[in-house]
Amino acid sequence: MTPPPALRSAQTALRPPHPVVVRAAGPGDVAALYRLSRAFARTGELRARSATEYARDTGDFLIAESAAGGVEGCVGLGCGQEAAARTAVVYNFCVAAASQGRGVGTALLGALLAEAAARSVGTVFTATSGGAALFLRHGFTVVDPATAAWPAGLDPRPGSSVLSLRL
Numbered sequence: 001m002t003p004p005p006a007l008r009s010a011q012t013a014l015r016p017p018h019p020v021v022v023r024a025a026g027p028g029d030v031a032a033l034y035r036l037s038r039a040f041a042r043t044g045e046l047r048a049r050s051a052t053e054y055a056r057d058t059g060d061f062l063i064a065e066s067a068a069g070g071v072e073g074c075v076g077l078g079c080g081q082e083a084a085a086r087t088a089v090v091y092n093f094c095v096a097a098a099s100q101g102r103g104v105g106t107a108l109l110g111a112l113l114a115e116a117a118a119r120s121v122g123t124v125f126t127a128t129s130g131g132a133a134l135f136l137r138h139g140f141t142v143v144d145p146a147t148a149a150w151p152a153g154l155d156p157r158p159g160s161s162v163l164s165l166r167l
Contacts, residue, residue, distance in 0.1 A: 020072050020104055022111040025061035030054045032071040033061060040094045045130060049092070062111050064095070064104045072099040075108045077115055077124075078151075086122035087151045093126070105134050113138065117167050124165045127156035132163055140165045 025033060034051045041048040054061075057076065064073040073095035079088045090112060095104045116124050125143070126135060132142070140163040143150065148162065156162050 020064040020066055020099075020107055022062055022064050022107050025058050025063045025074065027055070027058060029061070029063055029071065030058060032063070033058070033074055036071055036074060036096060037092055037094055039097075046092055046094060061092070062108055062115065064099075064108050066099075072096050073104045073108050075112050077112050077119075079116075079119060079121060086120060088116050088119070088121040088124050089151055089154045090124060090126035091154075106137075109134060109138055113165070113167070121167055124167065125150045125154050125162065126164075127154055127160040127162045129157055129160045132161050135163050135165075138165065 030051060033054045034049075037046055037049065037054075040046040057078075060076040060078055061074050062077070063071055066072050073093075075093040076091045077088050078091055090109075093105070093108070095108070113124065124140075126140070128135065132140070143162040143164050145156070145162055148164070150156075150162060150164070154162070
């Protein structure tokens with residue numbers, strides 16, 4: 001029997017932090033990236049990508065890995081080709097269901113923002129069809145889609161919230 005929503009929220013809030021190491025993804029992580037992301041693509045939370053696309057873009061990704069070596073989450077940082085633009089896009093951000101609410105997303109986003117700063121990115125953009133609380137806690141602000149210009153690589157789905165952060 002599934003507990004009522006209020007109890008599920010309380011259980012999630014009481015879960016201890018999940019220690020992870022955040023590292024750059026490598027060629028050996030392609031299958032794990034694909035497997036983790038596919039669950040979110042099935043629900044429409046992420047765009048579906050092939051294993052070939054993950055292999056091509058592996059250098060964009062950071063992985064959150066548990067002490068046991070399991071991939072708990074991932075996130076991509078797509079930097080524009082034009083250095084003058086100094087913009088980047090956060091994409092394919094997902095955390096395994098069992099690890100949600102335990103600091104994995106915070107660890108990934110913190111590492112991603114540090115990487116963006118190291119690459120001299122001036123503004124980071126993202127889009128989400130879900131809650132944006134994690135991004136807002138890290139200083140992102142909601143962008144008005146009618147007036148803002150964002151990198152073409154963002155390609156937000158209809159109804160998504162678009163957010164940005166100046167570094």
